Amino acid sequence: MMHPPSQVSSQTLWMLAVRDRRDRAAFAAMFDHFAPRLKGFIMRSGTGSGQAEEIVQDVMLTVWRKAAQFDPARAQVSAWIYQIARNRQIDVIRKENRPLPEELGEAPEAEPDASQVLALEQEAAQLQQALARLKPDQREIIERAYLGELTHQEISTQTGLPLGTIKSRIRLGLERLRHELKELR
Amino acid sequence: MTAITHHTPDALLAAYATGSLPHAYALVVAAHISLCLECRAAYEAHQAGGGAVLEVVEAEAVSGGLKSRVFDLLDAPYTPQPTFSRSGVYPGPIMEALKGKPPSWKSLGLGVRQSILSSGREGSARLLCIPPGQAVPDHSHNGLELTLVLQGSFSDSTGHFGVGDLEIADQDLVHTPTADPGAPCICLAATDAPLRFRSLVPRILQPLFRI
Ligand SMILES: [Zn+2]
Numbered sequence: 001m002m003h004p005p006s007q008v009s010s011q012t013l014w015m016l017a018v019r020d021r022r023d024r025a026a027f028a029a030m031f032d033h034f035a036p037r038l039k040g041f042i043m044r045s046g047t048g049s050g051q052a053e054e055i056v057q058d059v060m061l062t063v064w065r066k067a068a069q070f071d072p073a074r075a076q077v078s079a080w081i082y083q084i085a086r087n088r089q090i091d092v093i094r095k096e097n098r099p100l101p102e103e104l105g106e107a108p109e110a111e112p113d114a115s116q117v118l119a120l121e122q123e124a125a126q127l128q129q130a131l132a133r134l135k136p137d138q139r140e141i142i143e144r145a146y147l148g149e150l151t152h153q154e155i156s157t158q159t160g161l162p163l164g165t166i167k168s169r170i171r172l173g174l175e176r177l178r179h180e181l182k183e184l185r
Numbered sequence: 186m187t188a189i190t191h192h193t194p195d196a197l198l199a200a201y202a203t204g205s206l207p208h209a210y211a212l213v214v215a216a217h218i219s220l221c222l223e224c225r226a227a228y229e230a231h232q233a234g235g236g237a238v239l240e241v242v243e244a245e246a247v248s249g250g251l252k253s254r255v256f257d258l259l260d261a262p263y264t265p266q267p268t269f270s271r272s273g274v275y276p277g278p279i280m281e282a283l284k285g286k287p288p289s290w291k292s293l294g295l296g297v298r299q300s301i302l303s304s305g306r307e308g309s310a311r312l313l314c315i316p317p318g319q320a321v322p323d324h325s326h327n328g329l330e331l332t333l334v335l336q337g338s339f340s341d342s343t344g345h346f347g348v349g350d351l352e353i354a355d356q357d358l359v360h361t362p363t364a365d366p367g368a369p370c371i372c373l374a375a376t377d378a379p380l381r382f383r384s385l386v387p388r389i390l391q392p393l394f395r396i
Contacts, residue, residue, distance in 0.1 A: 024256070024259070027259075031255065032252075035247045035251065035252070036245055036246055036247055037239055037240065037242060039244070039245040040243045040244045040245040041238075041242045043245055044242065044243075049245070052245070053247060053248060053251055056247065056251065057251060057258075060255050061255060061258055061263075064259055065263065065265070074229060075229060075236075076233060076236050077236075078236030078237070078240050079233040079236030080232070080236070081236070082235035082236045082239045083202075083232045083235065085239070086202075086204045086235065090204045097266075097281070098204065098208075099208065099211045099212040099214075099216075099278045099282070100278060101218035101219045101228070101276075101277070101278065102219040102269075102271060102276050102277030103268070103277075124233055124236065124237070127234065128240060128241070131238070131241065142234070142238065143238050143242070145199065145203055145205075146203050146238040146239075147203075147242075148203050148204045150205060151200075152196075152197070152205045152207070152210070155200045155203070155205065161234045161237075163227075163230040163233070166230045167226050167227050167230035171222065171223070171226035174225060174226055174229075175222070
């Protein structure tokens, strides 16, 4: 049985409160939710506890400082934080800046399109369920891939996660943003 | 300008999103995503996959002082990382690799010029500028070669490549990319090993110019 969320998740509400009102209580709730997960995530690839906490600190500070770049019409909070964490890990391990795509521009201040945000949350919830339904060995491979433990030769043509529908949904969010940025110029 | 028809294959996007691509390849993929909404959406979909894993990974308790250390730093002044935006035909990640300056071209002979962006054990990334009608010297390579067109276009036995198109050549492909008529073809090329050129003149030049 699917139970798609009928309203926006707490993570998204916290992140919007941080982005739009610099809300410290919401940031504290985000810290309590994400910091232990980030630490577990970072330690999985062999980083010691102390260095893992330094990376968690950097990631949470980046979340606070770059909050204006968060666009709930394109990304779930967990996806956005995942990318910040991987970027930071790679910069620390390789001691070089990871090449990143150009930013499209910050999402306009206007109210986000609620139906798009909700639809994206539903896609993300289904992705979680798909991950939970996988056989343990298959799930292990996907976890290792996203943890950065597989080489690019080891990542086969598909990771095994059904990403097609969420990709179409993100594309709608990107087109909407591009349209709005064009109107601003 | 025509639409992009040669995109980043999904396995390469997955490898980029999960951070397992060597630097030179990652630069090419980041530059392609900067030009291509389709691949940006696929890349962000892989971030959603990473987010799903982050939500279910086994958590580790953080030490008591970490939260207050983070809160103490929220108002501390900090220097943001410089960001590089597109300049001319060069998207942001290439401008970053160029440290914000225009490319410094070196002649390779035959009218072909190159500007090396990075070169190391893991591979190399360079800009190539090829005059119309001129072929990139016949070459083979040890591993994967990624070529992204930034200006003009080129053709080889596998097809036609215009601005934003990405060509993926594996070690078995011996190809002769030739710049099409019009503006000089500028592309970003990444290999995981030094290029080996087949014609005589470039081979002599190779050690001099770090091809
Ligand atoms: Zn593309």
